[in-house]
Amino acid sequence: MTDKTVYIYASQCIFVCAITYGYQGIHLENAHKWIAIVARYVVYMLIIKGSREACALGYSILQAQETLNIEDIIKHSKKYGFIFIASVVILLYNKQRILDEDFLLWFIAYLVTKYPEVESNLVNINYGVGMACSYFEGYLVHVIPSDGAKFVGFEENMDKYAAKQGIIFPVKRLFIIITKSMYCPPDLKHFNKANREDLPYLEACQVSDESLEEIEKDIAGVKNRTYRNSAYKIYRPGKPPVYLSAECATPLHTLHRVLQKTALYEDLAKVNVPEVVSDFCRTLGAVISKSPECRDKCELVYYDDMDPKANLASILLDKIRDLEPNFDNLKKE
Incomplete structure (x- = not known):
C-alpha cells in the first residue's frame, strides 16, 4: 500500500x-x-x-x-x-x-x-490511444514523408544510405518494435538469444554508418531539432545478412520507465499494461493505414519479450519474408 x-x-x-x-x-x-x-x-x-x-x-x-x-x-x-x-x-x-x-x-x-x-x-481517451496519436504526429510525420524542402522522405533516405554502403534493404519500411512489457533497450541486440548460434541475431551497422541521414527541422520553438533512424542487419547461419531500419516505440518505453517509479507517479500505478499495448498497436496501425504519406512505409512488429522462446530477429525475418518473399534474390541497383 x-x-x-x-x-x-x-x-x-x-x-x-x-x-x-x-x-x-x-x-x-x-x-x-x-x-x-x-x-x-x-x-x-x-x-x-x-x-x-x-x-x-x-x-x-x-x-x-x-x-x-x-x-x-x-x-x-x-x-x-x-x-x-x-x-x-x-x-x-x-x-x-x-x-x-x-x-x-x-x-x-x-x-x-x-x-x-x-x-x-x-x-x-486512454493511454494507449493518446500515446499512439502523439507518436504519429510528434515523430512519424517528421521522419517518414518528404517535407518538399530539406528532407527527401524515408524511402529515398534508405536508398541513399543503401547506395553509399553498397547494400540492399529488401523492405523499405521503418520496422517499429512494440514489446509486450513496453521495455526498450538502447540497442536491439539486447533481444538476441545468448549462446544460440543456430538462431538469427540482430546487430547495428558499424558505428560510423549505423544511422540513416539525419533530419533537421524547426519544431515547437526548437531550432534544428535532429531526428535519425538506425540501420540494423540480421545475421543468419550460412547466409548473407539482411538489412533493415528498426527501432522500438519510444512512448511505450517512457511509460515503462514511469511505471518503475510509482512512488513518484502514483496515479499511474494501476495502468493495465497489456491493454495499453493493445490500444497503442491498434490505434497506431489504424492511423498509419489512413495516412497516404505514411501508409506502407511503416511496419508494426509485436514482440513478446517475456517469452524466453521468442526471438526478435526471427520475427523480423518472417515479417520481411511476408512483405518480400523473394528478398534473398534481390540484386543491387
Missing part, C-alpha cells in the same frame, strides 16, 4: 469506529448477529468484486491477447479467498443463508454508483 492508501483506509476505520460508538443499537449480546450480517455483506462485496475481475480478465484474454496466468491469479486472489471462506463459515455456523434476497439490490446499487466512473472512462 502507498502512504495515501494507508491514510484513507485508516481514516475510514476511525470513521466506522466513531459511528459504532455513537450508535445506540449495537449491544454486546447481539454481537453474533452483527458478525453474521457483516459476514454476509462481505460475501456480497467479494462476489461483486470477483465478477468484475473475471470480466476484466476475460477482456484482457480476448482483446489484449493476454495469456491466462493461473499462478498470478491465485497470488492476487489468495487473501480475498481466505476472507470469503471465513465469511461463509461464519454464516454456516450461525445457520444463516449465504445469499439473501437483498443481494440483487446490493448488485444494482453497486452498478448505479459505478456508472459515473464508466461514463468518465468513455469520455477520456
Whole structure:
C-alpha cells in the first residue's frame, strides 16, 4: 500500500469506529448477529468484486491477447479467498443463508454508483490511444514523408544510405518494435538469444554508418531539432545478412520507465499494461493505414519479450519474408 492508501483506509476505520460508538443499537449480546450480517455483506462485496475481475480478465484474454496466468491469479486472489471462506463459515455456523434476497439490490446499487466512473472512462481517451496519436504526429510525420524542402522522405533516405554502403534493404519500411512489457533497450541486440548460434541475431551497422541521414527541422520553438533512424542487419547461419531500419516505440518505453517509479507517479500505478499495448498497436496501425504519406512505409512488429522462446530477429525475418518473399534474390541497383 502507498502512504495515501494507508491514510484513507485508516481514516475510514476511525470513521466506522466513531459511528459504532455513537450508535445506540449495537449491544454486546447481539454481537453474533452483527458478525453474521457483516459476514454476509462481505460475501456480497467479494462476489461483486470477483465478477468484475473475471470480466476484466476475460477482456484482457480476448482483446489484449493476454495469456491466462493461473499462478498470478491465485497470488492476487489468495487473501480475498481466505476472507470469503471465513465469511461463509461464519454464516454456516450461525445457520444463516449465504445469499439473501437483498443481494440483487446490493448488485444494482453497486452498478448505479459505478456508472459515473464508466461514463468518465468513455469520455477520456486512454493511454494507449493518446500515446499512439502523439507518436504519429510528434515523430512519424517528421521522419517518414518528404517535407518538399530539406528532407527527401524515408524511402529515398534508405536508398541513399543503401547506395553509399553498397547494400540492399529488401523492405523499405521503418520496422517499429512494440514489446509486450513496453521495455526498450538502447540497442536491439539486447533481444538476441545468448549462446544460440543456430538462431538469427540482430546487430547495428558499424558505428560510423549505423544511422540513416539525419533530419533537421524547426519544431515547437526548437531550432534544428535532429531526428535519425538506425540501420540494423540480421545475421543468419550460412547466409548473407539482411538489412533493415528498426527501432522500438519510444512512448511505450517512457511509460515503462514511469511505471518503475510509482512512488513518484502514483496515479499511474494501476495502468493495465497489456491493454495499453493493445490500444497503442491498434490505434497506431489504424492511423498509419489512413495516412497516404505514411501508409506502407511503416511496419508494426509485436514482440513478446517475456517469452524466453521468442526471438526478435526471427520475427523480423518472417515479417520481411511476408512483405518480400523473394528478398534473398534481390540484386543491387
